[in-house]
Amino acid sequence: MEILEFVQTNWLEILQMTLEHIELVGLAVGIAIITGVPFGIYISQRESLANLVLAVAGIIMTIPSIALFGIMIPIFSLINQGIGYLPAIVALILYSQLPIIRNTYIAIKNVDPNVRDAAIGMGMTTFQRLIKVELPLAFPVIMAGVRMAIVLTIGIGAIAAYIGAGGLGGYIARGISTSYAAMIQVGAISVSTLAISIDVLLGKFQKRFSSRESIKS
Amino acid sequence: MIEFQNATKVYESVDKSVTAVNNINFHVEPGEICVFLGPSGCGKTTLLRMVNRLIPITRGSIEVEGKNINSMDIIKLRRSIGYVIQHNGLFPNMTIEDNINVVPKMLGWDQNRMKKRCSELMEMMGLDPGQFQKRYPFELSGGQQQRIGIARALAADPPVMLMDEPFGALDPIIRDHLQNEFLRIQKEMKKTILFVSHDIDEAIKLGDKVAIFDTGELMQIGTPDEILSNPKNDFVRDFVGDDRALKRLTLLKVRDLMVLSDGFRKHRLNNEWHGQVISVNENLKTALSHLLSAPNGEVCVVDDHNKKLGVLCVSDFNLFTEVHPKDISIVR
Structure with a gap:
């Protein structure tokens, strides 16, 4: 088997590229969570803003990934970062915004109005209400958004190799340009395996976390 | 003590303004339960939620414990008022203990005090703390959840409680049971309570005062007996129902009737009694029901120790046609 031989001879490089890929996706989604979750909470308190924000995030999602990377190049050329890591990260952050913002928004909105009413009526401040009641209740849905964002960016991250971001996409890009089938296959399989295993891992993590904070009402 | 002075709530929108609560004036004495009664959309819940400023007042003022609510810090105000809602509003992500401790925790109580208070409240509500x-x-049934809802509102021992149809979502048997327990607890606690209900029977049973609302106006306020025996207008008359004379019977006990009728056919007790028996503490409506189902139209009245006191029959009810509970209490 050509693929097995390829893996045998290049396993160190595959491992390294996988780590690169994880780093790329981890950084992008990490930043997306830090920006997206507060943003989702904010628009859940400000209905007028919500539609606009969700529409814009939706539009970004519809831009084909390769085109978005293309758009990044001239913009980042202005600061001499045209190709490479930075534009890739920014594009991936933009992609992961929508599922995170949308799920946070929906999750907070869907907290039982009676529960919210009780929290306000008992004299919780807005911050206490968020931290003690709304966020714990919204957690599973926000987490679902994060998982979606991660799987999405692992896939799109492979394309980022075309603008020199590194990661497993490198094998696919190189394989295509040199017509090396085994290399393409190894790249593709590695990307899928990574996406699936991280999703399963996060699912387990979420389950463990939620069993403590039971969500049924 | 809660006082409403010209309390008014107007909802303004672009093309019209709706007056949800119009110029309400009355006060509730300390330790009293005042039931807000009326059809949906009558403004009773709006008025209740104005007290802890969940809905801001448009005009007029509301005073709680002598202080205008608008002059108080909104968070402090809410923490000093117990709040119970229909669908209990328990926080599903917190244990029962944490739910009960929400307000004490915000008020900065120490662990021991919270633990003690929590057990005390759960025992009061008839739920084993350990369990x-x-x-x-x-994991709790609807009735148990509602008890916890009440315990949570009582946690920091607020002098004033707002209850928005707390028993509305429960089945009749559990509701009746919780109402009785609630009255028992209130006897000790003596909270000032505003209680929203749409059920006239609940209002009669629980209220020291009943306030009837329609389309944002206060129709009548008075003791249950005043409302039932002397409805002020057609709306109140319709709302309390044509059987108000029967409902009024629930306000009086067999004991009250015995005070009015001397003798009470004691001579009939010389022989062995084979018919129905009723406690002297039973209300007159139940007594009447017993009489109607008794074969010879008579029931024997017994006291708490099962001692036979006399024989009751339907004609005795004539005695109390124009009698009110407050007159009886004077006789007592």
Whole structure:
């Protein structure tokens, strides 16, 4: 088997590229969570803003990934970062915004109005209400958004190799340009395996976390 | 003590303004339960939620314990008022213990005090702390959840409680049971309570005062007996129902009737009694029901120790046609 031989001879490089890929996706989604979750909470308190924000995030999602990377190049050329890591990260952050913002928004909105009413009526401040009641209740849905964002960016991250971001996409890009089938296959399989295993891992993590904070009402 | 002075709520929108609560004036004495009664959309819940400023007042003022609510810090105000809602509003992510401790925790109580208070409240509500305090709300039945809802509102011992149809979502048997327990607890606690209901029977049973609302106006306020025996207008008359004379019977006990009728056919007790028996503490409506189902139209009245006191029959009810509970209490 050509693929097995390829893996045998290049396993160190595959491992390294996988780590690169994880780093790329981890950084992008990490930043997306830090920006997206507060943003989702904010628009859940400000209905007028919500539609606009969700529409814009939706539009970004519809831009084909390769085109978005293309758009990044001239913009980042202005600061001499045209190709490479930075534009890739920014594009991936933009992609992961929508599922995170949308799920946070929906999750907070869907907290039982009676529960919210009780929290306000008992004299919780807005911050206490968020931290003690709304966020714990919204957690599973926000987490679902994060998982979606991660799987999405692992896939799109492979394309980022075309603008020199590194990661497993490198094998696919190189394989295509040199017509090396085994290399393409190894790249593709590695990307899928990574996406699936991280999703399963996060699912387990979420389950463990939620069993403590039971969500049924 | 809660006082409403010209309390008014107007909802303004672009093309019209709706007056949800119009110029309400009355006060509730300390330790009293005042039931707000009326059809949906009558403004009773709006008025209740104005007290803890969940809905801001448009005109007029509301005073709680002598202080205008608008002059108080909104968070402090809410923490000093117990709040119970229909669908209990328990926090599903917290254990029963944590739910009960929400307000004490915000007020900065120490662990021991909270623990003690929590057990005390759960016992008061008839739930074993050891068995329930570590559980989550979804593991409890509807009735149990509602008890916890009440315990949570009582946690920091607020002098004033707002209750928005707390028993509305429960089945009749559990509701009746919780109403009785609630009255028992209130006897000790003596909270000032505003209680929203749409059920006239609940209002009669629980209220020291009943305030009837329609389309944002206060139709009548008075003791249950005043409302039932002397409805002020057609709306109140319709709302309390044509059987108000029967409902009024629930306000009086067999004991009250015995005070009015001397003798009470004691001579009939010389022989062995084979018919129905009723407690002297039973209300007159139940007594009447017993009489109607008794074969010879008579029932024997017994006291708490099962001692036979006399024989009751339907004609005795004539005695109390124009009698009110307050007159009886004077006789007592």
